[in-house]
Amino acid sequence: MSMNSQPTPGKPVRGSKTGQPIMVIFDLLGRSWAMGIIWHLNNGPSTFRRLQEYCENISPTTLNKRLKELTIAGLIERTVDGYTLTEQGLELFKLIHPLGKWAKQWAKSVNQK
Amino acid sequence: MSMNSQPTPGKPVRGSKTGQPIMVIFDLLGRSWAMGIIWHLNNGPSTFRRLQEYCENISPTTLNKRLKELTIAGLIERTVDGYTLTEQGLELFKLIHPLGKWAKQWAKSVNQK
DNA sequence: CTCATTTGCTACATATTTAGTAGCAAAACT
């Protein structure tokens, strides 16, 4: 079965053939560096090259693909200052933000084993 | 470069060479069906076969891999009733839960374009 | 201007991940 490349609500995605919104964003955000990009853009606009550096030298192929996907999804956009979070992207970031704290706790407990 | 298969805090993962916890769980949860499994287990314990059905006939290979990863990560465990969320898994679910509502709104706005 | 740099990105070859199908051994019914 061939899967859509752009995760779109209502269309089958990696993780949901019916395209349930929650699964669609998890497909989108789960792709490599997608979260890293959003996390970073929360600090302000960034150019392609700068994002690349920040993302530990992600390959330009992947970065470009990710940027296009996130743009189509309405989470980021390109301005004169570079790529930026849209309002929707910012809201998403706020929702996901608490995960950072939880993840640190989780990391400790995992490493204890 | 070869990447660890099991996303582990402190070790390089898809999305972070330094293994920052937040990136590690996004790697983990971003893999196909990982979220679907957690989402479903929130309704109670489930057997392998039942999970498979729920997950739109995910291939057993992938399901098994995911289950192992989530188990090592301490998010799920196997009991007499089948696979279940651990307490940590449940907490994670609670954090992620609000995303569901946001995603529905987001889906609407995306489809309007 | 004009030459050198930087930026955003494409091409391409390789490696890793996922999907999809078949089927088997052990446990649970009947």
Added chain:
DNA sequence: AGTTTTGCTACTAAATATGTAGCAAATGAG
């Protein structure tokens, strides 16, 4: 004792990500 269900492995094909090279357009310096 025989059938069904369950948890899972093996294997092949398709999709995704990585890593390197490099080019055309925009920017900056002299």
